[in-house]
Amino acid sequence: MKFSDNKYNMIQDILEKTEAEIEKMNPVNILIAGKTGVGKSTLINNVFRENLADTGIGKPVTKHLRRISKEGIPIVLYDTRGLELNPKVQKDVKNEIFDLVKQNKQTRDAVHAVYYCIQANSSRIEETEIDLIREISSVLPVILVLTQSIGKPAEEFNTYLENLNLPVAAVQNIMAEPYEITEDYVIPAFGLKELIDKTLQLIPKEAHDAFMNAQHADIERKAKAARRWASRYVATTFGVGFAPIPFSDASVLIPMQVTLLAHITAIFGISMDKSTIVSLIAAVGGTGSATMIGKTFVANAFKFIPGAGTLIGGLISGTTASIVTSALGLSYIEVLSIIAVKEREGESIDLGLIERLMRSQFKKNIKLNRKELKTKDLEFEGDEALNDAYASYQEMEEDTQSASRAQKTSRALSKFVSRHNPFNKKK
Known part of the structure; x- marks a missing residue:
């Protein structure tokens, strides 16, 4: 054409x-926290477009924080690396987060919200994590994201966390992508739309367009x-x-x-x-x-x-x-x-x-x-x-x-007839 x-x-x-419309958008900035192996990359790739955790450019900001971004997508994610239960590491991470918040306050890079990820099937949260969540919540709105939420134990863990009365904005169970139990039974993904809704309630209105552009859940x-x-x-x-x-x-x-x-x-x-x-x-x-x-x-x-x-x-x-x-x-x-x-x-x-x-x-x-x-x-x-x-x-x-299958069948039949047609054989 x-x-x-x-x-x-x-x-x-x-x-x-x-492109000009996207450039005018105020970028949305979200911190993704949680221990190694809780499914942060899986969450990022299923909430945000273009497999951002895999294809985005990850630049170290501090020893424990990595900045993930990609040209053309108006969002910046800050990922906590190596967040374990070691008290010293947690103290360092907390200080780095507080410094990041303070440095970027009232700028386009201001952090708007935190996804604190906990694996739901662990059904437990350490006291040191509770302390860290409380401290982060004092400077940023936090959503506790319960990853791999399978069955009744995940629901009970949600109730347990709700009863702790932590100063968080919300607790959300999710299954970021379908989970195969057997060949005949697969738990479909769920909870991502609710996470989108709760995030939009937390971030500033001027960042809504950017978040809408970036999310594909x-x-x-x-x-x-x-x-x-x-x-x-x-x-x-x-x-x-x-x-x-x-x-x-x-x-x-x-x-x-x-x-x-x-x-x-x-x-x-x-x-x-x-x-x-x-x-x-x-x-x-x-x-x-x-x-x-x-x-x-x-x-x-x-x-x-x-x-x-x-x-x-x-x-x-x-x-x-x-x-x-x-x-x-x-x-x-x-x-x-x-x-x-x-x-x-x-x-x-x-x-x-x-x-x-x-x-x-x-x-x-x-x-x-x-x-x-x-x-x-x-x-x-x-x-x-x-x-x-x-x-x-x-x-x-x-x-x-x-139509494609019919064409292939027709071509195959024509070849078969041509090969087996006695009039096509040499005398």
């Missing part, structure tokens, strides 16, 4: 604006945040002072749509490259140049709006423009949700299927009226829109796999 330079520049503009929450923002953006842009424009000037919608898509991409924080953006834009805007895509996009949208054909060649009202742009934003969010899920699960994305899915979701959303679109914005619980998009993608995957 080839595009003119103008069209390509539009794609580049989306990527550059996305709760894709539905990303979609909700994106829809809330998109709904406000469309209402403000097209509801206040958007004068009707001639259809011939429909390309004026481009900057508004670029801003919309860039901000949504920044909220999701997924690895979007040019080819992916091209596929999504091509699905609804055609393959014209940037100066034509606005008109092409609106013309394509009108095909799905009952009675809108009479507007071609006439004026595009603010209401019509908002419906078209809302449908674009909602469809983009639904497709990015699928991409985020696949990325989290380490699965590859078929760009052909993603393009088809974008076109399919856009056709569904553009047929909704303004009231229905607004209602869809508020569908936060039991997200039917995301379930529908995911089901559509899975159906497309299955169709593609079936």
Whole structure:
């Protein structure tokens, strides 16, 4: 698929604006504490995107603290290394944490919260750890994260810790990734969404966007945040002072749509490259140049709006423009949700299927009226829109796999027939 330079520049503009949005975010800074072997790396990799514990750059800050970060992800994690029950080590770690908090206070590097990890199946906590938790809690909000929480003992350990009345913000049982008991029985991952929720209640509001971008444990929450923002953006842009424009000037919608898509991409924080953006834009805007895509996009949208054909060649009202742009934003969010899920699960994305899915979701959303679109914005619980998009993608995957198997079978049969055809044999 080839595009003119103008069209390509539009794609580049989306990527550059996305990068600018991320750079504007106030980074979130979290301390991860706990003894060696309690599952801190597993927790980090399952809460935050791009396997941050494995792929992030870990720089020693002090003897016992390591700073983990990665370009393009607005989060910094401070990991305590070698935190054992040795009183001297614990004293050193405590002093290093206090120094870190003091040095970075009221700066962009200020630590916002602590995940103190304890392995739940140990069902015990030493007095020295309790003392350390109390001292850390005096300067930072702490969530006790009970890792590998299997069965009733983990629940009882949670109750025991709650009854200690430690000055912590919360106690959360988690299973960071599925745990296989037998070949036939696997305990699914749980507790990460609750951990996300409790973290958002602790960190400053100005760090919420950064945390949302960095986390990938709760894709539905990303979609909700994106829809809330998109709904406000469309209402403000097209509801206040958007004068009707001639259809011939429909390309004026481009900057508004670029801003919309860039901000949504920044909220999701997924690895979007040019080819992916091209596929999504091509699905609804055609393959014209940037100066034509606005008109092409609106013309394509009108095909799905009952009675809108009479507007071609006439004026595009603010209401019509908002419906078209809302449908674009909602469809983009639904497709990015699928991409985020696949990325989290380490699965590859078929760009052909993603393009088809974008076109399919856009056709569904553009047929909704303004009231229905607004209602869809508020569908936060039991997200039917995301379930529908995911089901559509899975159906497309299955169709593609079936077609591929049929082609392989056909080729194999043709080869068999060719080899065994007596007329092909030399006389």
